[in-house]
Amino acid sequence: MTEVRHLMVFAPLIALAILPFTGSTYITYLTLISLTYVPVVLGFNLLLGYTGLLSFGHGLFLALGMYVAAFMTFKYGILNMELILLTSIVISAIVALGVGFVCVKYTRIFFAMLTLAFGMIFYTFLLKFYYITGGDEGLPVLRPTLLGISFADMPIMDFLLKVYYYYVLIVVALTTYVMYRIVSSHFGLCLKVIRDNPLKAEHLGINVKRYRLYAFVISGVFTAIGGALLAPAVGHVDPGSSYWTTSGDIVFMTLLGGFTNFFGPIIGAFAFIFLKDIIMSAIIYWQLVFGIVLLVIVIAVPGGLVEGITRMANFIISRQLITKSGTSVSGKYAD
Amino acid sequence: MALLTTVSLRKYFGDVRAVDDVSLSIHEGEYVSIIGPNGAGKTTLINLISGILKPDGGKVYFMDKDITGLSPAKISKLGVARSFQLINIFPELSALDCVCAAIVSRSNKGMIMHKPLANDEEVLREAGEILSLFGLYEKRHVLAKNLPHGDKKLLDIASAFALRPKIILLDEPTSGVSSGEKKRIMDTLMSASREIGIKAVVSVEHDMDIVFSYSSRIIAMHNGKVLADGVPDEIKSNQVVISTITGRGA
Numbered sequence A: 001m002t003e004v005r006h007l008m009v010f011a012p013l014i015a016l017a018i019l020p021f022t023g024s025t026y027i028t029y030l031t032l033i034s035l036t037y038v039p040v041v042l043g044f045n046l047l048l049g050y051t052g053l054l055s056f057g058h059g060l061f062l063a064l065g066m067y068v069a070a071f072m073t074f075k076y077g078i079l080n081m082e083l084i085l086l087t088s089i090v091i092s093a094i095v096a097l098g099v100g101f102v103c104v105k106y107t108r109i110f111f112a113m114l115t116l117a118f119g120m121i122f123y124t125f126l127l128k129f130y131y132i133t134g135g136d137e138g139l140p141v142l143r144p145t146l147l148g149i150s151f152a153d154m155p156i157m158d159f160l161l162k163v164y165y166y167y168v169l170i171v172v173a174l175t176t177y178v179m180y181r182i183v184s185s186h187f188g189l190c191l192k193v194i195r196d197n198p199l200k201a202e203h204l205g206i207n208v209k210r211y212r213l214y215a216f217v218i219s220g221v222f223t224a225i226g227g228a229l230l231a232p233a234v235g236h237v238d239p240g241s242s243y244w245t246t247s248g249d250i251v252f253m254t255l256l257g258g259f260t261n262f263f264g265p266i267i268g269a270f271a272f273i274f275l276k277d278i279i280m281s282a283i284i285y286w287q288l289v290f291g292i293v294l295l296v297i298v299i300a301v302p303g304g305l306v307e308g309i310t311r312m313a314n315f316i317i318s319r320q321l322i323t324k325s326g327t328s329v330s331g332k333y334a335d
Numbered sequence B: 001m002a003l004l005t006t007v008s009l010r011k012y013f014g015d016v017r018a019v020d021d022v023s024l025s026i027h028e029g030e031y032v033s034i035i036g037p038n039g040a041g042k043t044t045l046i047n048l049i050s051g052i053l054k055p056d057g058g059k060v061y062f063m064d065k066d067i068t069g070l071s072p073a074k075i076s077k078l079g080v081a082r083s084f085q086l087i088n089i090f091p092e093l094s095a096l097d098c099v100c101a102a103i104v105s106r107s108n109k110g111m112i113m114h115k116p117l118a119n120d121e122e123v124l125r126e127a128g129e130i131l132s133l134f135g136l137y138e139k140r141h142v143l144a145k146n147l148p149h150g151d152k153k154l155l156d157i158a159s160a161f162a163l164r165p166k167i168i169l170l171d172e173p174t175s176g177v178s179s180g181e182k183k184r185i186m187d188t189l190m191s192a193s194r195e196i197g198i199k200a201v202v203s204v205e206h207d208m209d210i211v212f213s214y215s216s217r218i219i220a221m222h223n224g225k226v227l228a229d230g231v232p233d234e235i236k237s238n239q240v241v242i243s244t245i246t247g248r249g250a
Helices: A002-022 A025-051 A059-075 A081-103 A108-128 A156-184 A186-196 A198-203 A208-234 A244-257 A264-282 A286-300 A304-320 B042-050 B072-078 B095-106 B121-133 B149-161 B179-196 B208-214 B232-236 B239-246
Strands: B004-013 B016-026 B031-035 B057-062 B080-083 B167-171 B200-204 B217-222 B225-230
Touching: A002 A025, A002 A156, A025 A156, A025 A186, A025 A208, A025 A244, A025 A264, A059 A081, A059 A108, A059 A208, A059 A244, A081 A108, A081 A208, A108 A244, A156 A186, A156 A208, A186 A198, A186 A208, A186 B095, A198 A208, A198 B072, A198 B149, A244 A264, A244 A286, A244 A304, A264 A286, A264 A304, B004 B042, B016 B042, B016 B057, B016 B225, B031 B042, B031 B208, B042 B072, B042 B080, B042 B167, B042 B200, B072 B080, B080 B149, B095 B121, B095 B149, B121 B149, B121 B179, B149 B167, B149 B179, B179 B208, B208 B232, B217 B232, B217 B239, B225 B232, B225 B239
Parallel strands: B031 B200, B031 B217, B080 B167, B167 B200
Antiparallel strands: B004 B016, B004 B057, B217 B225
């Protein structure tokens, strides 16, 4: 079983590592964008899948990470990517602490609406404070140095797909590992009991609001890391990254992959980025197709692509090994 | 010294006096049953002590410390645990995780983020011991929602016991289970209390056979007030209590 798990983790990692040598520029670039969304959806799912809180304002933290990268590179000439990531972590933690302090007092629709409101306030700030943020035109993001090495002379696609890609892959692998440790830890269990039954959790001595706040801050930080990684890949930031549709995209990615499984949102992020690009190039009404996909998922496979794949695999295995009986039990939420 | 004391405790819901001037003390070694007809104020009293409800008046002391109006989490940390009338478990977690959560909370390990819980032998061993006490060890990997009703009830109580409280408040621990199951639950509960070293048990109960078989003291409530307070033989011979509880005239 452990071997199977290791294979499931390392096989995609190896595939991602050799992609720049084997895949086309188009595929590799979309993979790079998908990779930057991994910390975003992992952070988002810490709230949804593990704590039971649905945020509709995570675009705020994505935009925060992106604007930190833009400000530091374009406005202040600080190109050090490690410093950009560190600054994103610190600023997003401070902002998440303030926003979370207000939001975690509420749950369900009230929490969702409050996070949406904060996201839209930030969007308006980005849009209207033109002299600071560049307004609707946004700000460019200059090419950062990686581990102190400048790649300024390298052609942009070579930099993105041969150097920056690996930098992002390593940061994403690290953040995924850290998040896995968090959800498997004592803290992770406390979040799951709060998700399942906050009243009972409170009577076990768990300070529900405090733990929700911690989860919110961690979630915001992970999302901002994703934003900081995304910014150099797209080379430009604008207020749209904080708009409610961006927050909706993050929700969609997580639902698409499945919030009941740790790796579900990651699969969802990749599926979303690729599907969106393919469908957009085929028809202009891509939102219509995505709407139908969302409908099918919610009605037929609420556990997302992971559940669909698992069901299909179980079906094939049960057909092949008809004499063997299984007693596996699976939860509704992330385990 | 009394473990738990309430002084003139009051809780009103509009015109309804759910708990009205209730003063009582619970001492070490006691198994106290609270009885009374529906609406007598038994569960409200438990909710006031455990912090779910804030009283309109009066005080609650635990080991001489004023715990009136504290949050359930703070009261639990001080050593007052409770179980619920309706099953209150973590449906999507295994029985083992449900008990681990209580142990993690009690031992202040909730902020550990770097270490997998699966590697914490200390917590897992203790959780295994608690589940064994309640006869649930073999089902430790079963999701709580998939357990039979009686086992869910036991798991709810087991997670409260895992806090190793000084006093435990049980709100109808045998409600909704068959007569045969009731005795199993009560026997398990009594032996687990001794094993874990719980100093006093307060139980809201409707089944008079259970009440008179296990209690060392009985408090009868009616219309939010304490109607009678005494050892089982005194309560058994108290015609006012009998008529109030059974609804038959003395």
